[in-house]
Amino acid sequence: MNQPGTPTMTTQTQTCSSEEKATIGIGLLGLGTVGTGVYKLVNRTPGLDVIKIAVRDPGKERPGLLAPDQAKLTTHVDEVLEHPDVAIVVELMGGMDEAYRVIKQALSAGKHVVTANKMVIAHHGPELFALANAHQVNLLFEGAVAGGIPIVLPLKVSLAANRIEQIAGILNGTTNYILTRMEQDHGLAFETALADAQHLGFAEADPTADVEGHDAACKVAILGSLAFGKPFSPKDVYTEGIARLTPADMAMADELGYRIRLLALAKPWPSSDNTQGYDIRVHPMLVPADHPLAKVTFENNAIWVQGDAVGETMFYGKGAGELPTASAVSGDINLVAASLASHQSDSPCGGHPTQHPGMRVSFASSTPHPIVPIAETTNAYYIRLTANDVPGVMGALGMACGDCDVSLHAVLQKGTDEATNSASIVLLTHCVQEGKLQAALDRIRALPQTRDVQTVLRVFDSI
C-alpha cells in the first residue's frame, strides 16, 4: 500500500543513481462509483501511486477517499493531464464529447490512457488508436465491454491465432434481467419487468440505450473491430430492442425449447472461409434452451466466441457494476505499469514510454468498414401471427412462404379464440436470406386470412 503524501518517483523523475524502486503515477479523471473502486484497487497495489484526481464537485462527501488524498482533488482536468508525475491517465468521467477531447489530449501529451468508456472507443476508436500508436503509448479499454469479464485481452492475445467465426454476446445486463424475469414469471409484461429493473437499479430512468440495443451495439462494434481488425461504426450496426416482446412470445419460445436473449452478433459474411464482408447486429433471438448462452440469466453477461482453432468458448460474469468494472480497469493499469517498469529496468537512464507488446490496436483505415445490410443476412425465423380460424389458412401461409423461397421447419397452431374466431399460429423457418423472409412477410400480411403478424424473431445457432 502506498502511503498517501509520500513523495513518489515516477518515470519522468527517475534518476540512475537511486536504488529506490520507482512508482508509477496515476491520474484519475472521475471519482464516481467505478472511479472509487479503481482508487481502492490502485491504492492496494505496490508500485502504483495516485497523483491527482479530477472531480466535478470537490466538496462532495467521499467516504472512500483517504483523508490525505483530499488534497489531490482538483476540478481542472488539465492539472491531471499536465502533471509531470502522471504516467497513466484513467478516464472514468463518462459521457462522450468531453471524454473524447480529454483522451485525445492525454495521448497527445504522451500519457498512457486506460478507459471504460464504450461510447468513445466505439465512436472514436480508430482515430484514438492511431494517435496512441503515433505517440507510442497505450490506450486500453477492457472495462468498456462486458464490465469485469476479461474479453478484450483474450480476444486480442490468447485467441489471436484463430480465425474468428462468430461472436455472440449477451452484452447488456439490463435487458437480460428483464428477459429472465419475463421468462420466469409467466405472464409478466415487459413494462412491469422494466419497472422492477428500474426499482432495483438495474435499469436507468431513461432506459432507451439499454432496451433498444444501442448500448450493446457500441460494445459489439468494439468486439467486431478487435476480432476482424477493421473499424466498425456502432451507427452502422442494425439494432432491434426488446420492448415489443410479450408474455405470449416467452411462453411460445419455452414450448418450442428456446429462450429469448438480446444477442449481439459479429461474424464474417457469408462465412469465415469466404469473407466478403462482416455481419454485425443486435436483436432479440431464440436461443436453444440447452445452449450455454440460454443459461445466462438475470444481469449477467456472456460472450460466446467461436474460432477455427479453439472451437467454442465462452466468457461469463458481471457485465457492469462498480467493482467488476474497476477490476477490468485495474487489470489494464497493471498491464501498462508492468510495461513501464520493464522499460525502466531495461534502460534506466532514458527511453520514452512504450506501447505494451501485443496491446497495439491498428486498423488499415480509420473510415468505418461497411457492415452487411440486414436484408442480406441469413437466418432462421420465428413468426407469430393471428389468422382467421378458417380452413385453408395453413395452406395459404405455406404458399406465401414457398413463393418467396422460404422453407418451413415447423408450423404450430396454438389455440383458437372462438369469440373472435381467430387462431394463434407460429411458423419456424429454415435458414433463408432476410430479404426473402421480408417478402414472404409482406405476402403473409396481405393474405385475407391474416389478422396480424405480432412478432418476428431470428433464431440463433440454426442451420
Add this chain to the structure above:
Amino acid sequence: MNQPGTPTMTTQTQTCSSEEKATIGIGLLGLGTVGTGVYKLVNRTPGLDVIKIAVRDPGKERPGLLAPDQAKLTTHVDEVLEHPDVAIVVELMGGMDEAYRVIKQALSAGKHVVTANKMVIAHHGPELFALANAHQVNLLFEGAVAGGIPIVLPLKVSLAANRIEQIAGILNGTTNYILTRMEQDHGLAFETALADAQHLGFAEADPTADVEGHDAACKVAILGSLAFGKPFSPKDVYTEGIARLTPADMAMADELGYRIRLLALAKPWPSSDNTQGYDIRVHPMLVPADHPLAKVTFENNAIWVQGDAVGETMFYGKGAGELPTASAVSGDINLVAASLASHQSDSPCGGHPTQHPGMRVSFASSTPHPIVPIAETTNAYYIRLTANDVPGVMGALGMACGDCDVSLHAVLQKGTDEATNSASIVLLTHCVQEGKLQAALDRIRALPQTRDVQTVLRVFDSI
C-alpha cells in the same frame, strides 16, 4: 504466410541497414496432433517462421507437413535448441523427464519457451520460472491448463487487481464426459460410461490419471500458484476420483437438485480476509443444478473464478484436443513474438531477448508451499448409506452426528427393500470441519443399525 525455404531474418541476425521486416524463428519439439496444429497456425501468421522441427520418427507420413519443410525435420533436439535462428522453442513432446531437461536447456540458452506440458509446469515450475527470470526470457504455458480456454493470461493480467476468493474448475474432459453420460442415461454404470469414453477417444486405455483426479490435480496446482503467488506441488493436492460413483448417487443428486462434477478447488483458508493457508483439492462434488458449473456437460471444461472486485466469473470451452490446445500455444507464441518485435523496433541495433511485461512468474520460494490438510477443510456433505429398516434408525444417525458437532440440513429415506429389510438413507449436513465429519462417519459405521456407508460427497457452494 511464410514461404518455406525463404531465408529468414531473426533476432540474432538482424542488421540495422535492412528495411525488411524481421521474422521470428520458431523451433518445434514434437509434431504430434498438437504440434501439427501449432505448425499450421504458425505457418499462417505473418512474421513467424518455423526453422527446425524435432521428431522421433522422421520417416513417418505427415500429411500436414508442407513438402519443403521436410528438410526441417531432425531427430536431434539439440539441433533445434542450438540453432541460432530459433528465438522461441515450442515444447510439445509430452512426458516429463526429457521435456523438463529440454526446457531447462532452452531457457539456459536464452531461448523463450512455450509449452503445453502441465506435468513439467506443475512439478518443476518454480525452478523453471526462476531460470527464465535469470535469463530474462519467457516461459509461457497457456496450453497446460484447460486446453484452448484462455485462463492463464486472464488470471495473471486481467484479474491481477483482485484478491482471488475461490477457483473451482472442471479441468478434466474425460471425467466430465463420464459424469454427464451417467447423469443423462439413468442407470448407466461408471464402467460402461468409461468404456464408451474410451471407444470415442475421450479416455485413454489407462484412464487412471484422468479418473483418479491426478490430471486435474496438476492443473489446479498451477492455477493456485498463479492465483496466490505461491508454488504448490500437485503431490500435496488431496485427490479423490469418480470411480466409486453409482447410478444411485446420480439419481439421488438429481432428486436433491444437484449435479455431480469432479471439481478442482483452490482457495485461501480459512477465508480470503484471513488467509492462513491454502485449500487446494480435487474430488467429486454435488453442484447446485442452477449453478453455471452444473451446466457444463460432456467433454467441456470450465473455470469458475471469484475475485473480491470482479465477483463471479467463468471461462468455458474445450479443455483438450489438437486444435484448441494449438490455439492456446499459438496465442503464447504470438505474445512472445510481439514482445520480440517491439524490442527490435525499440533498439534495432542490439539488446537481448526480454521478458514480456506482465508475463513474469515469480515465487518467493521454490520450496512448495504447504496445502491445508483435508481434515481441516470445511464442507457440507452428502452421505448415502443403507441401514436396517427398524424404528430408531433416524434417531441414532442424528445422535451420531450431533455428538460430533455435525448438524443435519436434510435427511431423506428413499425406499426400503423388504427382501433385505433395509432402507436407503441420505443425509445432507451443514458446513462442518472434515475431521468432525469423519468422526461422525466412524460413529455411524459403528451403529448396530448401519449396514454400509456407500458414498460420501462434499457439496459445492454451500453455507
